[in-house]
Amino acid sequence: xxxxxxxxxxxxxxxxxxxxxxxxxxxxxxxxxxxxxxxxxxxxxxxxxxxxxxxxxxxxxxxxxxxxxxxxxxxxxxxxxxxxxxxxxxxxxxxxxxxxxxxxxxxxxxxxxxxxxxxxxxxxxxxxxxxxxxxxxxxxxxxxxxxxxxxxxxxxxxxxxxxxxxxxxxxxxxxxxxxxxxxxxxxxxxxxxxxxxxxxxxxxxxxxxxxxxxxxxxxxxxxxxxxxxxxxxxxxxxxxxxxxxxxxxxxxxxxxxxxxxxxxxxxxxxxxxxxxxxxxxxxxxxxxxxxxxxxxxxxxxxxxxxxxxxxxxxxxxxxxxxxxxxxxxxxxxxxxxxxxxxxxxxxxxxxxxxxxxxxxxxxxxxxxxxxxxxxxxxxxxxxxxxxxxxxxxxxxxxxxxxxxxxxxxxxxxxxxxxxxxxxxxxxxxxxxxxxxxxxxxxxxxxxxxxxxxxxxxxxxxxxxxxxxxxxxxxxxxxxxxxxxxxxxxxxxxxxxxxxxxxxxxxxxxxxxxxxxxxxxxxxxxxxxxxxxxxxxxxx
Amino acid sequence: xxxxxxxxxxxxxxxxxxxxxxxxxxxxxxxxxxxxxxxxxxxxxxxxxxxxxxxxxxxxxxxxxxxxxxxxxxxxxxxxxxxxxxxxxxxxxxxxxxxxxxxxxxxxxxxxxxxxxxxxxxxxxxxxxxxxxxxxxxxxxxxxxxxxxxxxxxxxxxxxxxxxxxxxxxxxxxxxxxxxxxxxxxxxxxxxxxxxxxxxxxxxxxxxxxxxxxxxxxxxxxxxxxxxxxxxxxxxxxxxxxxxxxxxxxxxxxxxxxxxxxxxxxxxxxxxxxxxxxxxxxxxxxxxxxxxxx
Numbered sequence: 001x002x003x004x005x006x007x008x009x010x011x012x013x014x015x016x017x018x019x020x021x022x023x024x025x026x027x028x029x030x031x032x033x034x035x036x037x038x039x040x041x042x043x044x045x046x047x048x049x050x051x052x053x054x055x056x057x058x059x060x061x062x063x064x065x066x067x068x069x070x071x072x073x074x075x076x077x078x079x080x081x082x083x084x085x086x087x088x089x090x091x092x093x094x095x096x097x098x099x100x101x102x103x104x105x106x107x108x109x110x111x112x113x114x115x116x117x118x119x120x121x122x123x124x125x126x127x128x129x130x131x132x133x134x135x136x137x138x139x140x141x142x143x144x145x146x147x148x149x150x151x152x153x154x155x156x157x158x159x160x161x162x163x164x165x166x167x168x169x170x171x172x173x174x175x176x177x178x179x180x181x182x183x184x185x186x187x188x189x190x191x192x193x194x195x196x197x198x199x200x201x202x203x204x205x206x207x208x209x210x211x212x213x214x215x216x217x218x219x220x221x222x223x224x225x226x227x228x229x230x231x232x233x234x235x236x237x238x239x240x241x242x243x244x245x246x247x248x249x250x251x252x253x254x255x256x257x258x259x260x261x262x263x264x265x266x267x268x269x270x271x272x273x274x275x276x277x278x279x280x281x282x283x284x285x286x287x288x289x290x291x292x293x294x295x296x297x298x299x300x301x302x303x304x305x306x307x308x309x310x311x312x313x314x315x316x317x318x319x320x321x322x323x324x325x326x327x328x329x330x331x332x333x334x335x336x337x338x339x340x341x342x343x344x345x346x347x348x349x350x351x352x353x354x355x356x357x358x359x360x361x362x363x364x365x366x367x368x369x370x371x372x373x374x375x376x377x378x379x380x381x382x383x384x385x386x387x388x389x390x391x392x393x394x395x396x397x398x399x400x401x402x403x404x405x406x407x408x409x410x411x412x413x414x415x416x417x418x419x420x421x422x423x424x425x426x427x428x429x430x431x432x433x434x435x436x437x438x439x440x441x442x443x444x445x446x447x448x449x450x451x452x453x454x455x456x457x458x459x460x461x462x463x464x465x466x467x468x469x470x471x472x473x474x475x476x477x478x479x480x481x482x483x484x485x486x487x488x489x490x491x492x493x494x495x496x497x498x499x500x501x502x503x504x505x506x507x508x509x510x511x512x513x514x515x516x517x518x519x520x521x522x523x524x525x526x527x528x529x530x531x532x533x534x535x536x537x538x539x
Numbered sequence: 540x541x542x543x544x545x546x547x548x549x550x551x552x553x554x555x556x557x558x559x560x561x562x563x564x565x566x567x568x569x570x571x572x573x574x575x576x577x578x579x580x581x582x583x584x585x586x587x588x589x590x591x592x593x594x595x596x597x598x599x600x601x602x603x604x605x606x607x608x609x610x611x612x613x614x615x616x617x618x619x620x621x622x623x624x625x626x627x628x629x630x631x632x633x634x635x636x637x638x639x640x641x642x643x644x645x646x647x648x649x650x651x652x653x654x655x656x657x658x659x660x661x662x663x664x665x666x667x668x669x670x671x672x673x674x675x676x677x678x679x680x681x682x683x684x685x686x687x688x689x690x691x692x693x694x695x696x697x698x699x700x701x702x703x704x705x706x707x708x709x710x711x712x713x714x715x716x717x718x719x720x721x722x723x724x725x726x727x728x729x730x731x732x733x734x735x736x737x738x739x740x741x742x743x744x745x746x747x748x749x750x751x752x753x754x755x756x757x758x759x760x761x762x763x764x765x766x767x768x769x770x771x772x773x774x775x776x777x778x779x780x781x782x783x784x785x786x787x788x789x790x791x792x793x794x795x796x797x798x799x800x801x802x803x804x805x806x807x808x809x810x811x812x813x814x815x816x817x818x819x820x821x822x823x824x825x826x827x828x829x830x831x832x833x
Contacts, residue, residue, distance in 0.1 A: 335658075338651050340688050342613055342642030350639035358627060407623025411684065414587045415640035416612035535591050 007110050008118040015092060015122030016129070023474040024088045028130045031084050032137055038246055039076040040069060040141040043255065049075060050231065051247045052239040060239075061253045066142060066151035067260025071231065073138030074158035075244050077131050078224040081166040082201050086174055086192050087482040088130070089123040093178035093289075098405065102292035112291045116175055120282055123171030131163040154260055158230075161263060162223040165274035169221040169281075176281040179289040186394035187362075189481040197489065201225070216267055221274050230261040342416035344425070350417070351399075351429030352436065358402075359395045366391045366437055373503065374440025385441060385503035386492050392463070393488075396433070397481045400426045400471030423527035426468035434460040441503060455502025458513045462500055465520035469527035540565055540722050541586075541692065546595035548581050548746075556581035557592070558746040568718045570737030571726040572824055578746040579726040580620050583696045586724065587617040599692060616690030618681045620697045620726075626670030630661055630680050633669055634687065641688040655683040658713070660706070674701035682710060686717070693723045699732055711735045730821040740820075742827045750827045754820055761818035761826050766802045768813040769793040781805070785825050799825045 019025065041047040048061035049072050062068035093116075096102035105115060139155060177183040177192060204225035208217035217225045224244075232242050235258075356363055369391055372384035400423075403409040412418060419425045435442070438460055445452040463484075470480040490498035496506025500516055507513070541564040548557040556578045571579050584590040586597060588608035596605040604611040624633055634652045638644075643651065656662045659679040669677065678701045685693060695714070699707045714723055714736045727733060733740060734754055742750040750757070765785070770778050775794050778784070782798040782805070789795075799822050802813040818826075 335654050335686075335689070336647075336650065338643060338647050338689055340613070340642040341644075342609075342640075346642050346644070347640055350636055353639075354625075354636055357632060358625070360627075402625070403623075405623075406625055407621060408625070410584065410587065410589045410617070410619035411622050411637065411681075412640065414589050414612055414615060414617045415637065416609055416615070416688075417640045417642050418612075420608070 003109075004111070004114045007108075008114055008121060011115070011118030012122045012125055015119070016126050019088070019122075019126045020129075023479070025130075027474075027479055028084065028088055029133070031080060032130075032134055035076050035079065036134070036137045036141060039079070040072045040138060043145050046249050046253065048247050048249075048253050049244065051241070051243050051253070052235055053241045054236065054238055055240075058251065058254045059241075059247065059249060060256050061247075062258035062260075063148075063255045064142075064146050065148040065258075066146065066154040067258055069138055069142040069146055070151070070154035070156075070158055071227070071261055073135055073141075073155060074162045075224075075227055076138070077134050077159055078162045078166065078222055078227055080131065080134060081127075081162070081170055081222050082196055082224060083486060084482060085127050085130070085167070085170045086177075086196065087189065087478040089126060089171060090174040090177055090189070090192070091184075091476070091478065092119055092122070093175065094184050097292055106292045112289050113286050115291075116179070116282065116285050116289060119175045119178070120168075120171045120278075123174050124167050127167040127171060128163070131159070131167060135159050135163075157263055158227070158261060161267065161271050162227060165271050165277070166222045168275050168278040172278040172281040172285070176285045176288075179285045186397050186477055186481070189397065189478060190390065190393045190485065193482075193485040193489070196222075216270050218270075220270070221277050223271060223274065226267055226270060227261070230263065230267060234259060234261045340416070344417065344419050347415070347417035347419060347425055348429045348432055351425065352433040354402075355396065355399050355430065355433045356437075358399075362391055362395050363437075366395055370437055371440045374444040381444070382504055385501070386488075388438070388441065389488055389491075389501060389503070392434075393481055393484060396430060396463075396467045397477030397484075398471055399430055399433075400468035400480075401475045401477060404472075404475035421528055421531060423469055423472050423524060423531050426472055427465045427524055427527075430468045431461055431464035434464055445503070451508045452502055455499075455508050455513055458517050459501030459503075459507075462516040462520040465523045469523035472527045473530055540600055541724075542598045543582075543586075544596050544598065546582065546585060546592050546597060548578070548585065548590070549593045556746055557585070559595070560743075560746065560748055561595075562741060562748055562751065564722055564724065564739075566718070566720060566722060567738040568714060568723040568725055568736045570733030570740045571724060571743065572728075572730065572733060572740060573743035574828065576745075577743040579743055580696055581746075582743070583617075583694050583724065583726055584619070586611075586692075587615060587619070587694050588612055589617075589619075611692065613688075614691035616685035616688060616693040618685040618695040618698050620700075622681055624669040624672075624677055624680060627668060629666050629668055630656065630672070630683075631665040633680065634684055637684045638687050643688065651687060652683075655686055658686070659683045660709070675703060675706060678702055679706065682713075691721050693717060693721060695723070696726045697728070698725065699727065699729060707732070730819075730824055734820040740824075742824065744828065754823075757820060757823040757827075758818055761799070761823035763815055764801075764826055765797065765799050765816050765818040765822045766813040767795065767797050767816045768802075768805065768809055769795055770809055774809070778805070778809075783825055783829055785822050797822075800829055 038047065039049040041049065043064040048059070050068065051059050051061045053059055093102070096105065135155065138159075142150060142155075173192075177188045182188070183191060200222050201224055204217040204220035204222070205228060207219060208215060208225040208229045216229050220226050228242075228244055231244055232239070235242060359366075366388060369384050369388035373381050373388050376384055398405060403412050413422060435457075438456065442453065442456055445456045466484065467480050470483070471477050487498055487500060491500060491504050491506075494505065497512055499505065499507030502508050543560060543562040543564070546557050546560045547555070549555045560578070560582065571582070573579050581590065585592050586604070588604060588611050592605060596603050598604065599611050599614070602610045628636070631652055634655065635648060638648045638652060653662070653665070656665045659682050661676060661679055661683070664672070664676065669680065672680070678698070682695075682698060685695060699710055702710060711732060714725065717723065718736070725733065725737060737754065739751065739753055740757060741748060752760070769792060771793050772789065775787070775796075778796055782796075783800050784796055784798045786797045787794055797816065805813055
């Protein structure tokens with residue numbers, strides 16, 4: 001037992017160190033910076049993250065005291081677990097599989113239960129560290145802007161209520177996605193976004209948002225719905241339009257005293273039950289995990305039969321199809337001469353083609369959505385365009401990191417056609433690919449108005465730079481997937497400025513288009529700077 | 540054809556991989572030997588224009604390869620020590636992709652890929668995804684891609700790792716053939732590979748060139764400095780501490796030890812019983828690693 005715990009401890013230490021040194025931690029810090037600015041806004045500003053309205057009165061928000069800042073910290077922590085946490089920890093089993101570390105671990109006495117438990121523990125510890133940073137920032141905000149006494153329990157209890165079950169649950173779900181064929185690929189990152197938004201957020205909010213608003217949700221693994229109910233319960237019964245989301249107002253916000261949320265035993269018990277819920281994905285992971293041996297996969301066992309013995313004549317030749325002689329079929333000098341015309345054009349075309357070839361199934365879905373978006377009438381076209389932009393995620397998210405993920409950097413970047421800037425090459429190739437597969441949408445936009453055409457072209461250029469450079473910088477596709485999906489979600493929910501391609505009814509204004517172009521240029525510039533540094537330092 | 544001038548590479552954190560390394564390389568195979576961490580792979584990576592040195596440069600037919608890497612890439616075939624492939628592509632698709640990045644296209648590229656797949660004995664697996672390839676098969680794909688563009692400068696880093704004996708022999712023969720009219724730089728720990736194909740050997744240690752010679756010159760330097768002796772098993776640890784042992788085997792009459800260097804390092808009777816033996820290139824290489832050998 002102690003040996004297993006030691007092994008798990010070693011795994012935990014290595015994983016947490018790896019993650020703390022990864023670009024994901026910078027993303028988490030950026031989230032904390034932006035999130036704390038939004039969810040714990042300067043009390044002198046026009047933004048609030050907890051508001052309600054009383055009959056005939058202005059929008060109320062609590063005074064900047066311990067109860068409010070503590071609750072806002074807990075809400076930000078819940079938002080972190082809904083939107084970001086999974087993307088920070090997903091992929092560790094996949095990484096072990098791809099780097100070959102998994103095969104080494106599989107040859108040790110470490111059982112698959114212990115291995116996966118180590119992964120869950122490492123994910124939990126890392127998420128706990130990030131959640132603790134959010135708590136620290138909350139306390140810092142109070143010290144900077146707060147009034148009244150500092151009440152530690154007002155910070156700690158709501159934060160614990162949310163974070164402990166959420167970190168366990170998300171940690172276990174990340175491992176489940178990692179070991180499940182179909183979910184551990186790039187598509188899994190997209191699927192998680194919807195599972196998290198609808199199954200783990202919208203559904204619990206609906207379950208806890210009954211007419212009397214007093215009942216706690218029976219199912220709330222993340223804890224946002226529980227917080228919502230507790231906030232509602234802390235307000236006067238006549239309070240309406242209670243929101244724990246962001247509110248920006250031109251008019252003044254009325255800051256009123258607020259006693260803060262009370263945590264009844266039922267809520268604590270509910271959260272404890274949510275923590276136990278993490279056992280389910282963990283057990284499912286153990287059942288599904290193949291321990292890096294394809295022959296153990298369920299589908300493999302069911303579908304594959306043992307190969308029949310090859311006939312004697314076939315046995316005489318190598319399994320790779322060649323005769324087993326030390327002499328080649330012909331000599332190298334007999335190879336016909338060949339002329340090469342290296343140039344950037346060849347590299348851009350080859351890379352764009354590879355993006356197409358790397359998604360054998362999704363490319364057809366992407367093409368179909370693009371054609372539908374170009375051909376269907378009215379709202380159906382918007383729906384198809386939204387689907388097109390969504391299917392893009394798994395197709396392009398890792399294109400900028402393909403070499404880093406496969407370990408083919410030296411092979412590819414020593415080729416004569418590849419431009420000296422890999423970031424520029426990746427962005428240009430992706431733009432080429434996107435412009436090609438978006439041809440029906442571009443045609444429709446051109447027929448509609450120049451503004452729409454400009455919006456779509458600038459949007460696609462932005463997506464190219466965003467996808468390729470974020471993947472290039474982080475050596476993976478998770479950052480792009482998470483941020484792009486949040487942007488996409490805002491766009492399909494009719495936030496006009498978030499309509500990055502202008503195909504969902506908004507975002508045509510020159511200022512918006514310039515903003516996306518500038519953001520794309522900034523991504524490219526940053527990637528080229530980092531690339532230069534990597535080249536100079538050999539990293 | 541290739542002139543390396545005072546190349547230095549210092550990684551962040553202070554590790555010096557190469558220190559003022561200078562070397563001229565002509566047509567044929569240059570075998571690069573050296574212990575782990577000697578700087579071989581860093582040198583290969585710089586010559587392949589993947590890594591930029593912190594100081595110094597190299598010239599390919601008079602053109603500065605650090606300032607003009609594309610000029611080198613046009614004539615380069617490079618097989619890195621560790622390389623990945625795209626598991627979802629077939630061997631043919633992968634080679635076609637890299638061929639396009641070399642500026643090849645059309646039927647000529649397809650024909651070239653098919654020929655190379657035959658050359659490396661993978662024509663029967665050309666349509667299979669690389670994800671299902673064994674280590675040796677992947678290595679052969681790597682060899683094929685290095686030959687795609689008819690390279691004038693071929694840099695191969697540990698190319699025979701993972702190959703079975705037959706494939707190793709096949710590859711060595713291939714290198715010997717391709718070296719005609721070209722520069723081939725072969726880095727390996729397998730001395731017999733170097734012995735079989737290299738016209739010149741360069742030995743690196745701690746980022747510096749410690750020896751450059753033909754195999755014959757190295758062997759002649761080693762003559763009279765390689766010995767065999769039989770020692771009792773309980774003396775083995777002491778012998779290993781004192782001598783550079785190149786091989787040992789336990790037999791009924793004791794432990795048969797082959798060592799390089801000075802037989803006088805052995806104690807009394809053992810020194811008298813040590814007999815000189817014909818050196819191999821491996822012995823000669825070990826001699827270059829002895830203190831003061833350079």
